[in-house]
Amino acid sequence: MKAWILRSFKKGIITSKFPKGKNESASPWSTLPIYTKGRQDPYCPVDAIAEGRVDANRCISCGLCYPEYEPSTDIHGSVSSVSVKALKKSIRLYQIDVGTCGACNVEIMTIASPQYDIARLGISFTNTPRQADALLVSGILTENMREPLKRAYEAMAEPRIVFAVGACAISGSLLGKAVSEALRVDVTVPGCPPDPFTIIDAVQKARGFK
Ligand code: SF4
Ligand code: SF4
Structure with a gap:
């Protein structure tokens, strides 16, 4: 107990100041295995490479094109078609989760950790759609989750913003369908999985902060 308290004093405040303070960036790809070093024509199983760029809305981070290509680590890559100022407070x-590998869920949960501490920005999670302003959907749209997804959406009150979190939810990836085949998607959050900063940035955009 004593050691735990001393350790926390030593570490100090670890919470990021994002979106204020210095620019934060997502983790680079430096730890990925090099499958195709020197390969001239990288094969992409989800056709995410176009015009010399990796489309983070499709890329599933398989690493087959590395090091010729790397996905963007820009944490501002989300796109929001809504700006609900009533949610600023x-x-x-x-x-x-409508069909994830699990990694998107971990990154979503991480935003509530002390390092990101979304409570300081007025963001919180609820475990019932009836109290939710926004639906964060992760994973490919599997048939068995189509109905639960629809029911969760219908249980919400307006403005019921829908986020497609991760490349699977946005594009359907290799195996499934995109979330947009079941619901109107208001915000796309690219990445596989998206970085916690990217998720927070997307939520802030939907609230009209950007
Ligand atoms: S890492 Fe992404 S862009 Fe590269 S081959 Fe895999 S899915 Fe395609
Ligand atoms: S987008 Fe998310 S659910 Fe899909 S493979 Fe990547 S981490 Fe897994």
Whole structure:
């Protein structure tokens, strides 16, 4: 107990100041295995490479094109078609997994950790769609989750913003369908999985902060 308290004093405040303070950036790809070093014509299983760029809305981070290509580590890559200023004071998020590998869920959960501490920005999670302002959908749209997804959406009150979190939810990836085949998607959050900063940045955009 004593050691734990001393350690926390030593570390000090670890919470990021994002979106204020110095620019934060997502982790680079430096730890990925090099499958195709020197290969001239990288094969991409999801056709995410076009015009010399990696489309983060499709890329599933398989690493087959590395090091010729690397996905962007820009944490501002999300796109929001909404700007709900009424949610500037607070927003409640409900997350639903419709077919993930699990990694998107971990990154979503991470935004509530002390390092990111979304509570300081007025963002919180709820475990019922009835209290939610926004639906965070992760994973490919699997048939068995189509109905639960629809029911969660219908249980919400307006403005019920829908986020497609991760390349699977946005594009359907290798195996499935995109979330947009079941619901109107308001915000796309690229990455596989998206960086926590990218998720927070997307939520802030939907609240009209950008
Ligand atoms: S890492 Fe992404 S862009 Fe590269 S081959 Fe895999 S899916 Fe395609
Ligand atoms: S986008 Fe998310 S769910 Fe899909 S493969 Fe990547 S981490 Fe897994």
